[in-house]
Structure formats: C-alpha cells, structure tokens
Amino acid sequence: MAKAAGSKTVQCYHCRQQFDVGARAMTVACAKCGQRVIVHDLEVKNAQGVTKLRTCGKIIVERKGKIIAQLVEAHQGIEVHGTVDAKRVCVRGGVLMGAKATWRGDLRTERVHIETGAKIQGGRFEIATNASAADLGLEDLPGVEGEPLPPLNGTAEKQSIGQRAAAARASRAAAKAAAASAKAEAKANAAPGTKADAARSASTATASKKTASKKKVAKKKVAKTTKKKAKKKVVRKKKTGGS
Numbered sequence: 310m311a312k313a314a315g316s317k318t319v320q321c322y323h324c325r326q327q328f329d330v331g332a333r334a335m336t337v338a339c340a341k342c343g344q345r346v347i348v349h350d351l352e353v354k355n356a357q358g359v360t361k362l363r364t365c366g367k368i369i370v371e372r373k374g375k376i377i378a379q380l381v382e383a384h385q386g387i388e389v390h391g392t393v394d395a396k397r398v399c400v401r402g403g404v405l406m407g408a409k410a411t412w413r414g415d416l417r418t419e420r421v422h423i424e425t426g427a428k429i430q431g432g433r434f435e436i437a438t439n440a441s442a443a444d445l446g447l448e449d450l451p452g453v454e455g456e457p458l459p460p461l462n463g464t465a466e467k468q469s470i471g472q473r474a475a476a477a478r479a480s481r482a483a484a485k486a487a488a489a490s491a492k493a494e495a496k497a498n499a500a501p502g503t504k505a506d507a508a509r510s511a512s513t514a515t516a517s518k519k520t521a522s523k524k525k526v527a528k529k530k531v532a533k534t535t536k537k538k539a540k541k542k543v544v545r546k547k548k549t550g551g552s
Contacts, residue, residue, distance in 0.1 A: 319348045319365040322382055351383075353391065367402065372409055381414075389427075426481070 316329045319337075326341035335349045350366040353374035362368070363382040370376060374391035381387070381395045386402030395414035398404075404418050408426035415433045423429070 319346070320384065321346050322363045322365070322384075350385070370410075 315332050317332055318327055318329055320327045321339040321342060321344070323339060323344045323346070324342040326339060328340040330337050330348055336345055336347050338344070339346050347364040348366060349364065351362070351364050351368045353368065353370045353376055355373060356375040356377070358377040360378065361380045361382075362376060362378050363380070365384045367385040368376075368381070368383040368387045370387070370389045370391040370393060372390045376391075376393050376395060378395045379397070381393065381398040382400070384401045386404065387393075387398070387400050388405045388407070389410040389412065390407040391409070392411040393414060394411075398414050398416045398418075400416070400418040402418075403420040403422070404416065406412055406421070406423045406427040406429075408424040410424075410427040411430060412427065413430040413432055415435075417435045417437065419437050421434065421436065
C-alpha cells in the first residue's frame with residue numbers, strides 16, 4: 310500500500326505496530342492499541358524527572374537540560390548537550406554526545422559519537438549492527454533490520470566507546486595540567502613584585518604606628534600642662550580670697 314503524500318511511518322512504542330501519520334503530527338493514538346504516542350521531536354531545556362521518556366522522533370537535550378528517567382526511547386536519535394541520567398536508553402538513529410554532555414546509564418543503539426570533553430559517568434554501551442539488532446532489542450525499531458547504517462555526521466565511527474572515554478579523560482587531565490602550570494608561572498612571575506609590595510606595606514605600617522605614638526605622647530603633654538595651669542589658677546583664687 311502506497312504511503313499518502315505528506316505522511317510518515319511511525320511505530321508505536323507500546324505495541325510496536327507501525328502506521329502512517331501526518332508529517333506535522335505531534336501526538337496520535339496508536340491504530341492498534343489506541344494508546345497515546347508522541348511522534349514529534351522533544352527538546353529538553355531544563356531538568357525533567359520522569360519514569361519513561363519516549364518518542365517516535367528525536368530527543369535533543371539542551372545545555373541546561375537534564376533527563377532523569379528509568380527508560381528513554383527515541384526512534385530518530387538523541388543529541389545530548391546537557392545531562393542524561395537513565396537506567397536504560399534505547400535509540401534508533403544513533404547518539405551524539407556534545408563536549409558539555411554528561412551521561413550515566415545503559416545504552417543500546419547502532420552508533421555513538423562522543424565529542425572531546427563529554428563525561429561518561431557509568432553505564433554499559435551496546436552497539437548494534439544489522440546482524441545483532443535482534444540481540445539488542447532493536448529489531449522492533451523501524452528501519453534497523455536489513456538497512457545499511459550511514460555514518461553519523463558523514464564520518465565512520467572507528468573508535469570504541471572505551472577509547473573515546475579514555476581520550477576525553479586524557480583531554481581533561483591535560484587541560485588541568487596546563488591550567489596548573491600557567492597558575493604556577495604567573496605566581497612565580499609575580500613573586501618579586503609581591504615581596505616589594507609587602508615590604509613597602511610593612512614600612513608604611515611602622516611609620517603610621519610611630520606617628521600615632523608621637524601624637525599620643527603630645528596629647529598627654531598637653532593634658533598635663535592644662536591640668537597644671539588649672540591647678541595654679543585654683544591656688545591663686547584661694548590666696549586672693551584669703552587676703
């Protein structure tokens with residue numbers, strides 16, 4: 310049966326029935342089981358805690374976005390620039406982890422692209438080929454079985470997940486080492502000036518202390534002189550009154 314113009318084929322993630330929907334459809338009821346099915350792309354811009362996050366489209370996790378879930382399923386790929394923390398993630402269409410991405414959870418997909426700087430904090434990655442799709446539970450996702458898998462972003466994926474994770478860790482370690490070296494060099498260059506400034510500050514503090522001490526002595530002298538004058542004045546008044 311020919312597909313109607315302006316429509317696309319999706320697959321219910323509840324019962325796995327395939328059916329056609331309008332190209333601009335957002336959510337529909339499955340033609341077989343009647344359950345609600347999300348068919349459009351999902352953009353995660355903030356923290357979302359859910360039991361299941363599923364769509365027949367693509368999931369995009371923005372820089373400040375965070376998914377906390379038991380199950381995540383996408384039929385047209387996942388693009389992560391924020392955080393994914395899930396017990397299980399099943400994806401048709403591949404996964405892209407950006408340089409600021411943080412990932413934790415088991416993953417089943419055909420291919421993964423991990424940019425330098427991405428953090429993988431745990432989880433088992435299972436990468437399917439056409440032959441192993443059934444073993445990974447991906448054979449029910451549309452287009453996996455018998456269809457060649459195009460390389461993500463036009464480049465073949467040659468490195469394993471372990472190699473990519475190791476490269477990301479090495480890159481972060483090198484960046485930290487370079488920052489520490491730059492900090493030490495800046496401190497060394499600033500040392501002479503810092504010592505001279507400290508010496509000048511100490512000298513200024515000593516001078517200020519001496520000045521304060523002199524003022525205090527002078528004040529005491531003035532007070533003593535004033536007291537003496539007052540005493541003499543009293544004595545003169547008494548003498549005058551006596552005569």
